[in-house]
Amino acid sequence: MSTFVRGNKDLIKAINRNLILNTVRRHGALSRTQLTEISRLSVGAVSQITQELIREAWLLEGGEGDYTGGRRQTLLRLNPDAGCAIGLKLMEHRIVCALTDLESKVLRYQDLPMPDDHDPVTIVTALTEAVETTVSASGVDRRKLLGVGVGVAGVTYPQTGVVHYSPYLGWRDLPLAELMRVRLHLPVYIENDVNTLTLSEQLFGAGRHIENFVVVTIGRGIGMGMVLKHQLYQGAKGGMGELGHITFDAAGPMCSCGKRGCLEAFAADPAVIAYVRHSRSAQDAPRTLEDVIALADGGDALARAALRRSGEILGIGISTIVNLLCPSLIIVSGEGVIAGDYRIAPMLDALQAHTFNGLMDDVQVIVEATDDHAWARGSASLVMGKLFESPLIEAGIAV
Amino acid sequence: MSTFVRGNKDLIKAINRNLILNTVRRHGALSRTQLTEISRLSVGAVSQITQELIREAWLLEGGEGDYTGGRRQTLLRLNPDAGCAIGLKLMEHRIVCALTDLESKVLRYQDLPMPDDHDPVTIVTALTEAVETTVSASGVDRRKLLGVGVGVAGVTYPQTGVVHYSPYLGWRDLPLAELMRVRLHLPVYIENDVNTLTLSEQLFGAGRHIENFVVVTIGRGIGMGMVLKHQLYQGAKGGMGELGHITFDAAGPMCSCGKRGCLEAFAADPAVIAYVRHSRSAQDAPRTLEDVIALADGGDALARAALRRSGEILGIGISTIVNLLCPSLIIVSGEGVIAGDYRIAPMLDALQAHTFNGLMDDVQVIVEATDDHAWARGSASLVMGKLFESPLIEAGIAV
DNA sequence: ACAGCTTATTTCATTGAGTGAAAAATCTTT
DNA sequence: AAAGATTTTTCACTCAATGAAATAAGCTGT
Numbered sequence: 001m002s003t004f005v006r007g008n009k010d011l012i013k014a015i016n017r018n019l020i021l022n023t024v025r026r027h028g029a030l031s032r033t034q035l036t037e038i039s040r041l042s043v044g045a046v047s048q049i050t051q052e053l054i055r056e057a058w059l060l061e062g063g064e065g066d067y068t069g070g071r072r073q074t075l076l077r078l079n080p081d082a083g084c085a086i087g088l089k090l091m092e093h094r095i096v097c098a099l100t101d102l103e104s105k106v107l108r109y110q111d112l113p114m115p116d117d118h119d120p121v122t123i124v125t126a127l128t129e130a131v132e133t134t135v136s137a138s139g140v141d142r143r144k145l146l147g148v149g150v151g152v153a154g155v156t157y158p159q160t161g162v163v164h165y166s167p168y169l170g171w172r173d174l175p176l177a178e179l180m181r182v183r184l185h186l187p188v189y190i191e192n193d194v195n196t197l198t199l200s201e202q203l204f205g206a207g208r209h210i211e212n213f214v215v216v217t218i219g220r221g222i223g224m225g226m227v228l229k230h231q232l233y234q235g236a237k238g239g240m241g242e243l244g245h246i247t248f249d250a251a252g253p254m255c256s257c258g259k260r261g262c263l264e265a266f267a268a269d270p271a272v273i274a275y276v277r278h279s280r281s282a283q284d285a286p287r288t289l290e291d292v293i294a295l296a297d298g299g300d301a302l303a304r305a306a307l308r309r310s311g312e313i314l315g316i317g318i319s320t321i322v323n324l325l326c327p328s329l330i331i332v333s334g335e336g337v338i339a340g341d342y343r344i345a346p347m348l349d350a351l352q353a354h355t356f357n358g359l360m361d362d363v364q365v366i367v368e369a370t371d372d373h374a375w376a377r378g379s380a381s382l383v384m385g386k387l388f389e390s391p392l393i394e395a396g397i398a399v
Numbered sequence: 400m401s402t403f404v405r406g407n408k409d410l411i412k413a414i415n416r417n418l419i420l421n422t423v424r425r426h427g428a429l430s431r432t433q434l435t436e437i438s439r440l441s442v443g444a445v446s447q448i449t450q451e452l453i454r455e456a457w458l459l460e461g462g463e464g465d466y467t468g469g470r471r472q473t474l475l476r477l478n479p480d481a482g483c484a485i486g487l488k489l490m491e492h493r494i495v496c497a498l499t500d501l502e503s504k505v506l507r508y509q510d511l512p513m514p515d516d517h518d519p520v521t522i523v524t525a526l527t528e529a530v531e532t533t534v535s536a537s538g539v540d541r542r543k544l545l546g547v548g549v550g551v552a553g554v555t556y557p558q559t560g561v562v563h564y565s566p567y568l569g570w571r572d573l574p575l576a577e578l579m580r581v582r583l584h585l586p587v588y589i590e591n592d593v594n595t596l597t598l599s600e601q602l603f604g605a606g607r608h609i610e611n612f613v614v615v616t617i618g619r620g621i622g623m624g625m626v627l628k629h630q631l632y633q634g635a636k637g638g639m640g641e642l643g644h645i646t647f648d649a650a651g652p653m654c655s656c657g658k659r660g661c662l663e664a665f666a667a668d669p670a671v672i673a674y675v676r677h678s679r680s681a682q683d684a685p686r687t688l689e690d691v692i693a694l695a696d697g698g699d700a701l702a703r704a705a706l707r708r709s710g711e712i713l714g715i716g717i718s719t720i721v722n723l724l725c726p727s728l729i730i731v732s733g734e735g736v737i738a739g740d741y742r743i744a745p746m747l748d749a750l751q752a753h754t755f756n757g758l759m760d761d762v763q764v765i766v767e768a769t770d771d772h773a774w775a776r777g778s779a780s781l782v783m784g785k786l787f788e789s790p791l792i793e794a795g796i797a798v
Numbered sequence: 799a800c801a802g803c804t805t806a807t808t809t810c811a812t813t814g815a816g817t818g819a820a821a822a823a824t825c826t827t828t
Numbered sequence: 829a830a831a832g833a834t835t836t837t838t839c840a841c842t843c844a845a846t847g848a849a850a851t852a853a854g855c856t857g858t
Contacts, residue, residue, distance in 0.1 A: 004421070005791065006439050007414035008845055009815055012406035016816085019403050033835060040405050042817045047837055064825095070834025071824040212635055224723065228627055235725035236611055237761060242722040245755040247715050249648075257756050316646050320719060323641040324623065326634035356644040357656050362636060392404065392791050407816055408843055415845085432806060441846045446808055463854095469805025470853040802856085809850070815843095822837070828830085 005392060014391035016041060020049050021058060022388055024078050026209065031065050031073030050076060058082045078102065083146040083387070086131050087380025089193060089372070090114065090152045092168040097130045098376035099138050099145075102384060104204040106373060108138035118169050120179060128183045147187035149382030150176065151196035151375060153221075157238045161190045164238060189382040194241060196378035197370065198225030199232055199385050201331055204377075206366050212327040216243060216318060217334030217370065218343075222264045228325070232385075243317060244268060267313040269336050275306040289336060296342050307342035314343070315350025322355045322363060330365045337369045404791060413790035415440060419448050420457060421787055423477050425608065430464050430472030449475060457481050477501065482545040482786070485530050486779025488592060488771070489513065489551040491567040496529040497775035498537050498544075501783060503603040505772060507537035517568050519578060527582045546586035548781030549575065550595035550774060552620070556637045560589045563637060588781040593640060595777035596769065597624030598631055598784050600730055603776075605765050611726040615642060615717060616733030616769065617742075621663045627724070631784070642716060643667060666712040668735050674705040688735060695741050706741035713742070714749025721754045721762060729764045736768045 005011070019039050024030055027038070036046045053059040057079055065073035080101040089096040091114060099108040112130050115122045127150075135142050154166035161177020163169075177188040191199070198215040201207035207215075211230055217223040222244030226233040233240060244264030245257055252261025265271055269289045276292055277285040279302055286292045286303070295303035318330060337344070344367055352360055404410070418438050423429055426437070435445045452458040456478055464472035479500040488495040490513060498507040511529050514521045526549075534541050553565035560576020562568075576587040590598070597614040600606035606614075610629055616622040621643030625632040633639060643663030644656055651660025664670055668688045675691055676684040678701055685691045685702070694702035717729060736743070743766055751759055 004418050004438065005414060005789075006418060006845095007411035009411075009813080011414075012408075012411060012815060015404060015406035015410075019405060022403070031835075032837095039403065043836075044818070044838080045816050048815085051837090065835095067826070068834065070826080070832075071836075072826095073835065228632060229630060231628055233627060233724070236727040237725070239725040239755075239758045240723065242725075242755040242758065246719045246722045247753040250715060250753065259753060259755070316649060320645045321723065323645045324639065324720065324723065325632070326636070326638040326641075328635040354646040354649070354658060356638075356641040356658070359638045359641065390404075405816095408845095411815095411844060430806075431808095442807075443809080443847070444845050447844085450808090464806095466855070467805065469803075469855075470807080471855090472806065800858090802858105803854105804856105805852100805854080807850100807852070810848090811846105812848105813844105813846080817840105817842080819840095820838085822835100824835075825833085827832085 011391065016045060017049055017053065018388070018390055020046065020053065021078070022390075024059060024076055025388065029063060029075040029077040031075055033073055034065075035076070056082075080105065081144070083144050084140055085146055085380040085383035086134065086148040087196075087376040087378065087382070088127060088130065088148065088150045089196075089375035089379050090127075090150065090166075090169065095126060095130055096372045096376045097134050098373065098380055099134050099140065100377055100380040102387070104200065104377050104381060104384070106377060107140060108134050109373065109376065110134045110137070111372065114169075118171070120171075120174055120176075123169075124176070124179045124183065127180060131184060145186060146387065147189060147383040148180065148184060149189045149191070149196065149379040150180075151191055151193040151379035151382075153193050153223075155238050156190050156192050158189065158191050158234060161188060163190060187383070187386070189386065191379075191382055192223075192225075192238070192241070193375060193378070194223035194225040195232060195234070196382060197333060197374065198227060198378075200374075200378040200381035202227050202232070203381050203384055203388065206331055206368075207329060210329050212325065213329035213331065214321055214325065214327045215331045215333055216314075216321075218268070218314065218332065218336030219334040220269055222268050222314070222317070223334070224321070226325070226327070228327075243321070246317065246320065248313060248317065263313065263317045267310040267317065272306045272310045272339075275309070276300075276303050289339060293339055293342070296339075304342055307339050308346045310339075311343040311346035312350040315347040315352075316354050318347070319351050319354035322351070322359055326359055326363070328363060330363060332365065332367045333370045333374075335370060337367055410790065415444060416448055416452065417787070417789055419445065419452065420477070421789075423458060423475055424787065428462060428474040428476040430474055432472055433464075434475070455481075479504065480543070482543050483539055484545055484779040484782035485533065485547040486595075486775040486777065486781070487526060487529065487547065487549045488595075488774035488778050489526075489549065489565075489568065494525060494529055495771045495775045496533050497772065497779055498533050498539065499776055499779040501786070503599065503776050503780060503783070505776060506539060507533050508772065508775065509533045509536070510771065513568075517570070519570075519573055519575075522568075523575070523578045523582065526579060530583060544585060545786065546588060546782040547579065547583060548588045548590070548595065548778040549579070550590055550592040550778035550781075551575075552592050552622075554637050555589050555591050557588065557590050557633060560587060562589060586782070586785070588785065590778075590781055591622075591624075591637070591640070592774060592777070593622035593624040594631060594633070595781060596732060596773065597626060597777075599773075599777040599780035601626050601631070602780050602783055602787065605730055605767075606728060609728050611724065612728035612730065613720055613724065613726045614730045614732055615713075615720075617667070617713065617731065617735030618733040619668055621667050621713070621716070622733070623720070625724070625726070627726075642720070645716065645719065647712060647716065662712065662716045666709045666716065671705045671709045671738075674708070675699075675702050688738060692738055692741070695738075703741055706738050707745045709738075710742040710745035711749040714746040714751075715753050717746070718750050718753035721750070721758055725758055725762070727762060729762060731764065731766045732769045732773075734769060736766055 060079045063075040080103040087098045095112045097110045155164040163174045177190045180188040207213045215225040224241035224243035245262045248263045249261040255262035255265035292303045459478045462474040479502040486497045494511045496509040554563040562573045576589045579587040606612045614624040623640035623642035644661045647662045648660040654661035654664035691702045
């Protein structure tokens, strides 16, 4: 059941505050007059709201506009230091922690070992300590910390802050957000890691103001995040974006998930490595994707074939997304992107070839590698997502 | 670029009017007191808004609630005759036209030949005549007609009312809505036919108040419509839902679209018929899906195998949707559903088998045949979609 | 029949956010 | 320093929601 929005003065105020804040965020620096034109609010409303936002330090006055014949415009811009956020990315053996400002600039970064004991209490202690040490090391006033975002591979329930299932950490229905919240006395947001990356692309990256786009991550697995109608898509009960487990060939090999012929079993990094290993002696068999790339750089035909085949199959997988959703942007990301054109060029060719007539015409594809910083910034962007989110979306519009 | 919503009194009023209207629509018949509780509006606001809606005849007073100790509640319900809508479904050789009330009840139905000459002027004349004759034959006051919805296979641009591409009718970028609007002096809405069906499921069918669901149509082609986050998904530039043209097997046969191995080329009705025909003599070769079903009913192993295989492949195709989007409801529809369990049972098995671990647990699947009435009602529901749509969605919320 | 009780619905004074015209502030040019 | 232009603030006004109080309308028991 969905909640309906009820309109009243508070909602108007929230909508228009958010409108001003996001307009400034989008355009960089604007005068009140420009804000009036863009937002279509009255001059009075803009004056009132900007006054409040300046008083609360969300906006800064500074700089003057070009001379246009009379009084100069005073420019307003977002105050990036009005608050900050912590982003945590949880991995099998590591915790990556970043403190960022409102524009996603990393102020402090820390990389810690994940305790071997995956017991909730141990983990929560490690995570809260990571937060506190990072904040104090940064010198930023702790009161400026607006919240903590946590990204983790697996299925999460963002609304309740529960990690439903984490394959690498072995958790089942862990109420992580609540456990951390009571320790930190801060809002804590949990999301699937690919979704955090998707959100940060929407807020700070190539996905800015794009209505429909998808992020595909290539690495140990194949992941996917979507922004549809300007909103992060979260499916029913957090299950979605299992691009790695769509069936590529029903007669294919077993996948780690228990099904046969998943895309991941053909095209993720482990499949590439296995493809090369099986035709090699034990000594010179590659162990990592970097090893395979090194072989390919050295002219090894098998390594090149493995990467090419992976790319082609990935391209077919992504073509399915385009055929079904027709996003206007596809961001190909993840650690596996380092394989470069051995993998990416065939991927793009296959994507073009397997997409329905004309559907790819206006689709932009961006390839960008992801590192630990990017994952941590993604997690932190959960906090900014809430901050800049329209009160309408927050309230959950419905029909 | 997306438009932002600006909040003011008019927006509040529109939100709350819509809220009341949809609350009554959802619950059937409600008193003002119940409306106050459900909508969380104040008693004064409910009194004011219901008074206006009754004066404008959108709501009717009638009936009394159960005795709860004091004055009895006066029940309010939607007035289905407050307005009506025409739905047109365009097919290769026929025009189907239905006049419906606000609850999608068909008041008058007409079935006309599509002119052989697909020239815009000829078509538009035929369509406007279909509208006018249906309305006058119904006896309904023409002033009650709120608009006309048109459903057509192919790619449409609903915002501009343009048919971008219609494979069966051979149109390219025909501004059909505008041509009809100037003749009829009524709002005209154009949509892809599967999307009209999806919308009518959302408003009046199994998709009522479901946040995420998809409609899959099986017939001459394989189509798909989606409601995501309570909104009909329309992709970038109207291109989306090409489920029939996702690649099932890159080495497969040529599809009519020019690609190889599309799902449609394996599993749509023509593929089933061809599968049986190729192994038969000219006399007893089936020409329609009904022929294949008759053979299967008669115990023909080949016909049964053809239907089973089609079902299995469809199941794999639909599993891709579940893996990517995890909707909570899948409505399987279209004329091809008449093949029944020869096709549907293997489809459901394959769907289960190829869906990622646990993702199908809470997914409901409904199978329902579609006839001409359903298509025409779907088209008419475009009008009701606009009528009951939240002003927030209409304005286009964005971040 | 009717007082007494309960609940439903309307009425009405209040609040506050946006609106837009007018005033004030500020900058440049002459 | 005055004139002209533009930006920004101020302020009276409007209108929708709010919520308390008033009114309306039913039922029960005597």
